[in-house]
Amino acid sequence: MAATRRQAREWAIQMLTAADLNPPDDVGRFMVSFWEELSSLDADEGRARPKGEMKDFAEARAAGVLANQKEIDAILVPLLAKWDLYRLGTIERAVLRMGVWEMKWSDIPKPVVINEAIDLANWFSTPKSRTLINAVLDKLAKG
Secondary structure, three states: OOOOOOHHHHHHHHHHHHHHOOOOOOOHHHHHHHHHHHHOOOOOOOOOOOOHHHHHHHHHHHHHHHHOOHHHHHHHHHHHHOOOHOOOOOOHHHHHHHHHHHHHHOOOHHHHHHHHHHHHHHOOOOOHHEEEEEEEEHHHOOO
């Protein structure tokens, strides 16, 4: 089964969540370790394997967010309407950071970024999270 951009975004969110909980000193080594761990956990047949273009797509997002995290957080804080970034759940923080990165540093259309972010929040978190993700990224897109 070939990986899709959606799957690659899921991998990126997993990387960003792990990095948020345990910040890496060496992002390259962190990514190698992530892929090794994922491969060891993925014993099910039929699941997409991280390789090629989609692996690069996931890594670009994770590395981009980690390299620009201070700037991304500075963009996010005013959009959170008096809500502290670190009061958010780890998943919500990762999804918002990746959404900001995709809007600012990629050529993905903003409506696609918002839709993908909402889907990721819905998949990894709770239905209430998607409302927050939508509101924050919509403010950024319109801002």
